[in-house]
Amino acid sequence: MSQQWVFDYIVIGTGPAGAVMAKTLTDDKKTSVLAGENHDKDRPIRDSTFALELEERFFPQYFWQGEGVPQKGLDERSFEWTTGRLAGGGSSINGEQYVRPTSDVLREWQKLLGDLWSSRR
Ligand SMILES: Cc1cc2nc3c(=O)[nH]c(=O)nc-3n(C[C@H](O)[C@H](O)[C@H](O)COP(=O)(O)OP(=O)(O)OC[C@H]3O[C@@H](n4cnc5c(N)ncnc54)[C@H](O)[C@@H]3O)c2cc1C
Structure with a gap:
């Protein structure tokens, strides 16, 4: 059974x-x-030396690709999108880059959101 x-x-x-x-x-x-399903044990996912060739060698195993819808504010142009087809989604195969906002930007967000958000929490 x-x-x-x-x-x-x-x-x-x-x-x-x-x-x-x-x-x-x-x-x-x-x-x-x-x-x-968890893919953490798959070598191409856990071994960062695969990062540069991941998309070329492992498409479509770990990647989805599609066409977006026409965007009004952009002359009705549409764009291709790519994202992760695995547990962890895009963040399992992405470039791990981030941009830290300046303190001016953080203060602006605080002004906009009031008590809902603080950079010090
Ligand atoms: C190649 C690449 C590089 C990137 N580089 C960066 C970077 O350097 N820095 C950064 O900040 N961001 C980067 N990003 C973007 C970042 O990874 C995404 O913004 C983030 O992963 C989005 O998270 P999410 O949970 O909203 O969606 P996703 O990560 O897209 O997760 C959606 C999940 O749903 C699953 N799914 C979708 N449809 C179905 C369905 N019908 N049935 C079952 N499951 C489904 C997918 O497989 C996926 O696991 C990158 C993305 C890609 C693709």
């Missing part, structure tokens, strides 16, 4: 957003969540 699994929640799409949702849902340790 095959084994049957029952989950309280199923998260479809475990990129950064879905993974945070799955983690939050299971914080109480009583709730169960099915959240997709």
